[in-house]
Amino acid sequence: MQRRIRMDRPVSRSSRDLVLTALRARGPMSRAELARHAGVAPSTVTGVVQDLMAAGLVVTSAHPRDRAQPGRPGLRLTLNPRLGAVAGVEFCFDRLRVLLCDLAHNVISTADCELPYAHSSQAALAAARKLVDEALAAARMPRDALIGAGVSVPGPVSRHPDEVKPSAILPGWHGVTGDDIAAVLGVAVSIDNDSNLAALGEHVWGAGRGCDDSVTLKFNYGIGCGLFANGALVRGVGGAGEIGHITVDERGPLCRCGKRGCLETYTAISAIMDALRPQHGRLMLPELMGLLSARDPGAVRVVGDAAELLGTHLAAVCNLLAPRRVIVIGPMAAAGELVLDPIRTAIRRHIAPNAVPQVLLGELGERNTALGAIALALDESDWLPRRRVRPGAPSRDPAEGSSQARTSAGGLA
Numbered sequence: 359m360q361r362r363i364r365m366d367r368p369v370s371r372s373s374r375d376l377v378l379t380a381l382r383a384r385g386p387m388s389r390a391e392l393a394r395h396a397g398v399a400p401s402t403v404t405g406v407v408q409d410l411m412a413a414g415l416v417v418t419s420a421h422p423r424d425r426a427q428p429g430r431p432g433l434r435l436t437l438n439p440r441l442g443a444v445a446g447v448e449f450c451f452d453r454l455r456v457l458l459c460d461l462a463h464n465v466i467s468t469a470d471c472e473l474p475y476a477h478s479s480q481a482a483l484a485a486a487r488k489l490v491d492e493a494l495a496a497a498r499m500p501r502d503a504l505i506g507a508g509v510s511v512p513g514p515v516s517r518h519p520d521e522v523k524p525s526a527i528l529p530g531w532h533g534v535t536g537d538d539i540a541a542v543l544g545v546a547v548s549i550d551n552d553s554n555l556a557a558l559g560e561h562v563w564g565a566g567r568g569c570d571d572s573v574t575l576k577f578n579y580g581i582g583c584g585l586f587a588n589g590a591l592v593r594g595v596g597g598a599g600e601i602g603h604i605t606v607d608e609r610g611p612l613c614r615c616g617k618r619g620c621l622e623t624y625t626a627i628s629a630i631m632d633a634l635r636p637q638h639g640r641l642m643l644p645e646l647m648g649l650l651s652a653r654d655p656g657a658v659r660v661v662g663d664a665a666e667l668l669g670t671h672l673a674a675v676c677n678l679l680a681p682r683r684v685i686v687i688g689p690m691a692a693a694g695e696l697v698l699d700p701i702r703t704a705i706r707r708h709i710a711p712n713a714v715p716q717v718l719l720g721e722l723g724e725r726n727t728a729l730g731a732i733a734l735a736l737d738e739s740d741w742l743p744r745r746r747v748r749p750g751a752p753s754r755d756p757a758e759g760s761s762q763a764r765t766s767a768g769g770l771a
């Protein structure tokens with residue numbers, strides 16, 4: 359059973375609002391799951407759902423994945439997907455990605471573009487507004503259908519109030535607030551850093567589903583970590599999970615954070631490329647993956663050494679948090695067992711024997727962060743439908759989409 363992502367939700371709301379909130383945050387569910395997630399008696403759910411279906415606000419899911427299967431009788435219930443949409447906006451150092459999701463938790467359109475490496479926040483936000491509008495147009499959703507947006511930035515973020523914290527890693531974004539972003543996007547926003555949101559995406563829809571305690575390691579050009587404990591993201595005062603900036607050797611190579619000898623200076627993709635340059639010259643990521651597929655001994659050794667060092671430091675994290683799962687994501691996750699096996703071995707070597715976690719790959723691929731941003735917005739939004747849906751209006755069927763830009767349900771379960 360999954361717990362709520364947040365533990366501080368008010369409890370004095372009507373059963374109708376609790377049912378609608380659970381469907382917004384968790385997506386398609388059986389009546390029994392709905393009763394559990396909403397915290398409402400099953401007999402009450404039956405009456406509430408009947409009224410909501412009569413008003414056109416709740417429908418049975420039209421997606422094939424929600425049709426009757428062995429052990430899962432009947433169709434699942436969902437918010438009417440026509441009620442609105444949520445955007446997930448992922449800012450990377452050199453790229454911007456937008457996913458648009460309807461309220462039945464189907465990805466209905468996507469848009470992306472390149473960003474200059476040292477971009478200003480103003481230029482990036484203007485590009486995001488344009489992509490969100492394009493994604494809405496591609497999904498044939500009016501702008502007022504957008505109920506919120508989740509926003510990911512690749513640097514430290516403080517929450518409540520949401521603000522990008524000062525860092526050498528993302529200097530152009532220092533001091534940008536959630537209100538600043540909301541003013542440009544024209545909709546309420548929640549923001550967090552990329553590692554937290556990738557972990558949230560996997561927690562809600564991917565390899566962390568149904569698991570309250572997990573560590574998600576991002577094995578990328580930087581090394582990041584998202585921590586779930588007791589079903590909630592661990593944020594600290596902002597910046598929790600910065601495993602990549604643990605000092606391995608204070609006289610080691612200079613890190614982009616301004617310190618020396620951080621873990622990511624030995625283990626990130628750029629460090630792996632540097633180690634292979636004497637043998638293979640300047641490599642791009644596809645070439646590195648090609649060397650690994652061909653089991654090039656030097657590439658396998660360098661990647662294995664990096665994964666082992668990551669595993670050693672993950673073991674320390676696991677000794678503190680005792681997670682059930684360690685989930686490996688990011689471009690290097692595509693190397694599969696070549697990274698999983700050294701991580702498993704190192705964790706086993708350095709952890710108490712009765713606390714060894716399962717080590718596995720993420721399930722959502724490169725969409726994990728934007729999906730996590732959508733999950734954050736769906737969870738933190740206070741949006742509830744107040745109007746009836748016009749009877750007889752055709753319901754959007756995500757399985758039979760007509761828009762070219764609309765995708766299938768993709769990474770959503």
Ligand SMILES: [Zn+2]
Nearest residue numbers: 603613615620
């Ligand atoms: Zn560092």
